[in-house]
Amino acid sequence: MKILNKQVLGNAKDAGIVRIEVAAPDIAKKAKPGQFVALMVSEQGERIPLTIVERDPKKGTITLIFQVAGLTTKLLSKASVGDELFAIVGPLGHATDIKKYGKVIIIGGGVGIAEIYPVTKAMKDAENNVTTILGTRTKVILFLEKELKAASNELYVTTDDGSYGRKGFVTDVLDELLKKDKYDLVYAVGPIPMMKRVAQVTKPHGTKTLVSLNAIMVDATGMCGCCRVDVGGKVKFSCVDGPEFDAHLVDWEGLTKRNRVYIDKEQHICKLNQL
Numbered sequence: 610m611k612i613l614n615k616q617v618l619g620n621a622k623d624a625g626i627v628r629i630e631v632a633a634p635d636i637a638k639k640a641k642p643g644q645f646v647a648l649m650v651s652e653q654g655e656r657i658p659l660t661i662v663e664r665d666p667k668k669g670t671i672t673l674i675f676q677v678a679g680l681t682t683k684l685l686s687k688a689s690v691g692d693e694l695f696a697i698v699g700p701l702g703h704a705t706d707i708k709k710y711g712k713v714i715i716i717g718g719g720v721g722i723a724e725i726y727p728v729t730k731a732m733k734d735a736e737n738n739v740t741t742i743l744g745t746r747t748k749v750i751l752f753l754e755k756e757l758k759a760a761s762n763e764l765y766v767t768t769d770d771g772s773y774g775r776k777g778f779v780t781d782v783l784d785e786l787l788k789k790d791k792y793d794l795v796y797a798v799g800p801i802p803m804m805k806r807v808a809q810v811t812k813p814h815g816t817k818t819l820v821s822l823n824a825i826m827v828d829a830t831g832m833c834g835c836c837r838v839d840v841g842g843k844v845k846f847s848c849v850d851g852p853e854f855d856a857h858l859v860d861w862e863g864l865t866k867r868n869r870v871y872i873d874k875e876q877h878i879c880k881l882n883q884l
């Protein structure tokens with residue numbers, strides 16, 4: 610589990626978006642778009658889920674892209690090429706159901722842009738007509754634009770502050786597209802408020818909408834129940850039943866509340882570690 614390559618992404622060095630290529634031959638053999646790993650930087654640390662963005666079964670490597678959010682991603686960003694990670698388990702979660710849907714819109718918000726990359730490539734390879742919408746707060750934290758443009762038939766970029774692409778939100782573009790044309794699938798990954806809004810925009814059009822949920826995970830193998838989410842009135846575990854779910858059935862309020870539960874403790878532990 611050695612780090613073989615490391616690169617800072619985004620348009621500024623301090624954007625806090627890092628790509629690492631890690632030796633993980635067994636995971637590289639099996640991983641499919643939509644799946645993730647649970648990773649421990651050190652023996653004392655927590656496990657965090659990260660999406661498998663790319664894999665190279667011949668080299669035996671997987672690529673992960675992460676945004677520095679708190680303690681564990683800060684520690685991971687400080688690891689260098691040649692360092693060993695303590696543990697990686699995967700591939701976890703159900704793979705995306707890749708098939709020919711027809712006209713597909715794929716939306717990535719923030720670090721969700723990394724998570725949509727393997728799905729976008731696979732949807733295009735399955736002969737779908739793919740329109741991709743990327744959204745970030747500002748230009749410096751936009752990444753993978755060139756790669757996603759190559760993997761899409763059409764690509765739009767929005768920034769909240771208007772520093773690049775169109776000023777506004779991904780859902781502004783989504784709304785316009787759905788009013789003009791009929792689409793067979795919308796697939797979205799990003800912050801919870803963004804995915805919730807995507808669901809609200811697509812529902813009146815009756816467009817099938819999938820989201821990959823970023824519920825808090827502890828063991829990530831279905832044992833602890835931490836990642837539970839209400840989907841259509843049934844309790845589901847995001848790690849083993851998901852991470853993808855029908856956006857129109859997700860209890861967004863419940864998920865929002867659960868994802869805030871540890872914020873005080875997360876900030877406290879960062880202060881203790883002077884990070």
Ligand code: FAD
Pocket residue numbers: 645656657658659660661674675676677678679680681682683720723724822823824825826827852868869872875876
């Ligand atoms: P903290 O300060 O501990 O947390 C910051 C925020 O991250 C929290 O408020 C919470 O919303 C979220 N978070 C914290 N701990 C967890 C946890 N154990 N599980 C899930 N979310 C948590 N991020 C990426 O940058 N790139 C990815 O490819 C990616 N893929 C993901 C795939 C899945 C299936 C899930 C569930 C999450 C994914 N994430 C991804 C989110 C990533 O796991 C969190 O950013 C990370 O755990 C933050 O840890 P931290 O200690 O640095 O920050």
Ligand code: FES
Pocket residue numbers: 825826827828829830831832833834835836837846847848849
């Ligand atoms: Fe424990 Fe999903 S993380 S059940």
Ligand code: MG
Pocket residue numbers: 655679680681875
């Ligand atoms: Mg943490």
